[in-house]
Amino acid sequence: MRLDVISIFPEYLAPLELSLIGKARQDGLLRLEVHNLRDFASDRHRTVDDTPYGGGAGMVMKPEPWALALEALLGRGGAADPEPGAKPVLIVPAPAGEVFTQRIAEELSAQDHLVFACGRYEGIDERVLDWAQEHFTVRPMSLGDYVLNGGEVAVLAMVEAIARLLPGVVGNPESLVEESHQDGLLEYPVYTKPSSWRGADVPETLLSGNHAKIARFRRDQQLLRTAARRPDLLRGLEVSGLNRADLEL
Ligand code: 6GU
Numbered sequence: 001m002r003l004d005v006i007s008i009f010p011e012y013l014a015p016l017e018l019s020l021i022g023k024a025r026q027d028g029l030l031r032l033e034v035h036n037l038r039d040f041a042s043d044r045h046r047t048v049d050d051t052p053y054g055g056g057a058g059m060v061m062k063p064e065p066w067a068l069a070l071e072a073l074l075g076r077g078g079a080a081d082p083e084p085g086a087k088p089v090l091i092v093p094a095p096a097g098e099v100f101t102q103r104i105a106e107e108l109s110a111q112d113h114l115v116f117a118c119g120r121y122e123g124i125d126e127r128v129l130d131w132a133q134e135h136f137t138v139r140p141m142s143l144g145d146y147v148l149n150g151g152e153v154a155v156l157a158m159v160e161a162i163a164r165l166l167p168g169v170v171g172n173p174e175s176l177v178e179e180s181h182q183d184g185l186l187e188y189p190v191y192t193k194p195s196s197w198r199g200a201d202v203p204e205t206l207l208s209g210n211h212a213k214i215a216r217f218r219r220d221q222q223l224l225r226t227a228a229r230r231p232d233l234l235r236g237l238e239v240s241g242l243n244r245a246d247l248e249l
Contacts, residue, residue, distance in 0.1 A: 003031065007155075020163075
């Protein structure tokens, strides 16, 4: 997979050189490049923003540098033989986007080429997104209902969520299967040694060696936790994914 990030603060993306993602880049499992939007500005001051038409607070990112930066990436797709007509996906982080979920991370991890366009200030001139639709599948994406200063931190989160799903990035692929959101529920609580710590004991079932009982205990914990913390997730559960014991809880 090829990933390109365009930002006026390329240094913000430095953590992508660390840990599992950094290792995956070194191992050639993914190609990630960060580009400075200012390199595509045309004036001496490398201006990328201007005042909003219609008035209002803040500044808006000018269209020309964005178009040049995005055009420079076209024709440099991720796959050796990109499917004819397969457009790269342009992800535009913004609080006004669709909420990024594990499902979307999975979907995006199957793509050959992702481009992340980090907006700052009040955002990017809307015409850039309209124009880009001819060359990209454009996906405005939000991490949730709060406001960040720019897209960079959101890109760190999205790239990590997507890249760890690529084959070979996470050492033990089984660890991908049993985690929060994989089955629509939150993860069960985990414990390690010592079995008694400051007067708190590990739940007895987990020490029993009875695998059926342990599986049932964990599933109950998932359901209880999800009901307490994220009741919204329960509504989205497929009934076919539930069993009789789940319903007796
Ligand atoms: Cl993706 N961008 C910005 N600027 N703020 C956000 C966000 C994204 N997601 C939540 N807040």
